Amino acid sequence: MQPGLRSGRLTKWKDERGFGFIQPIDGSQEVFLHISEVKDASRRPQENDTIYYHCVVDSDGKVRACNAFILGARNKSATLSNRANPSDTIVSSFPIVEVVLLSLLPLVGAIHFAWTTRNPLPLVLYPVMSLVTYALYADDKSRAKRKDWRTSEQILHLCELAGGWLGGFIAQRILRHKSQKESYQATFWVIVIIHYIAWLFWLFLGRTL
Known part of the structure; x- marks a missing residue:
């Protein structure tokens, strides 16, 4: 595991708008997840997915996920450059x-x-x-x-x-x-x-x- 890597269940997902919320495994406050932060995924997120992620706090105090991936739906063949920013490739x-x-x-x-x-x-x-x-x-x-x-x-x-x-x-x-x-x-x-x-x-x- 990477330092600071956390996990939780995706309890809400609005696919058309590309965002949802993760309920951390420790039961703490829900964390915002945007589709652009989902890396190396072989499919789009779905409710009840297990998500691994890092946390960042925005200037307004809101907690959001970054560098996230979906358990069981990670693209193993992605190149290192794609891992850095797959949405730009x-x-x-x-x-x-x-x-x-x-x-x-x-x-x-x-x-x-x-x-x-x-x-x-x-x-x-x-x-x-x-x-x-x-x-x-x-x-x-x-x-x-x-x-x-x-x-x-x-x-x-x-x-x-x-x-x-x-x-x-x-x-x-x-x-x-x-x-x-x-x-x-x-x-x-x-x-x-x-x-x-x-x-x-x-x-x-x-x-x-």
């Missing part, structure tokens, strides 16, 4: 093949729509909203590091639904943001499927309407 290159495959049907549909209706809106909307969504992901990750107020998941999903889902996908792969949360991923892929169904409907039935 980009662990994936641009997913070229996946982006090409995912964008193929929407691109064909958007080109066909623009050609037949003389309306280029989808061809403009997809890249613009993808850039907006990627920027929101990056800003939200930055806010998480600074422990600022987070961008709501509803706003991110609305941007994805409005055509920015491809930018969201790229951000998830490059920034490693929102890529491990199962409930978020479920909603994200439902949005992608909705877009696919809409384009399939247009390509096969749109011309007959």
Whole structure:
């Protein structure tokens, strides 16, 4: 054990906002935990997890955890540089093949729509909203590091639904943001499927309407 290392049970966890509270094993006052202080985790924290951590006291007298890890969910293969600050490390290159495959049907549909209706809106909307969504992901990750107020998941999903889902996908792969949360991923892929169904409907039935 490292000097000063403590343990406790995570009694409260607000995953969307990225923070919770640890009840120390000695029964003392609850300790605040922010997601940015969870190091080398193979998954996100969950209530009832056993957390090992160090304590620091802020200028306002509040006690918070730092350099924490989850018992049984520590990434053994993390490098020394990742241990120093894993949230700042980009662990994936641009997913070229996946982006090409995912964008193929929407691109064909958007080109066909623009050609037949003389309306280029989808061809403009997809890249613009993808850039907006990627920027929101990056800003939200930055806010998480600074422990600022987070961008709501509803706003991110609305941007994805409005055509920015491809930018969201790229951000998830490059920034490693929102890529491990199962409930978020479920909603994200439902949005992608909705877009696919809409384009399939247009390509096969749109011309007959």
